[in-house]
Amino acid sequence: MEQPGLHGRHRDKNGEISRKHGNTLVRTLRKIYGSSFAQGAEPNEKLSDLLAEMDEPSLTKLVHDHEHGHLERKIGEAEAA
Numbered sequence: 001m002e003q004p005g006l007h008g009r010h011r012d013k014n015g016e017i018s019r020k021h022g023n024t025l026v027r028t029l030r031k032i033y034g035s036s037f038a039q040g041a042e043p044n045e046k047l048s049d050l051l052a053e054m055d056e057p058s059l060t061k062l063v064h065d066h067e068h069g070h071l072e073r074k075i076g077e078a079e080a081a
Contacts, residue, residue: 026042032078
């Protein structure tokens, strides 16, 4: 079951996340969030290409880290690894 208001919050943040991190590859995000992140997406797909179609658990993780200022650091660390 979806949480009340969650879709509204996601829609508001999708554009922001896409502008800042849209070129990030799924394989990088899977290093952060695990192999089940963005299930069905290819590892070489860009976040901006699949953001609107992502599953709720994956999108929730992204929005949470973005809202708390952790996403940029986590992506940087994963890309450096």
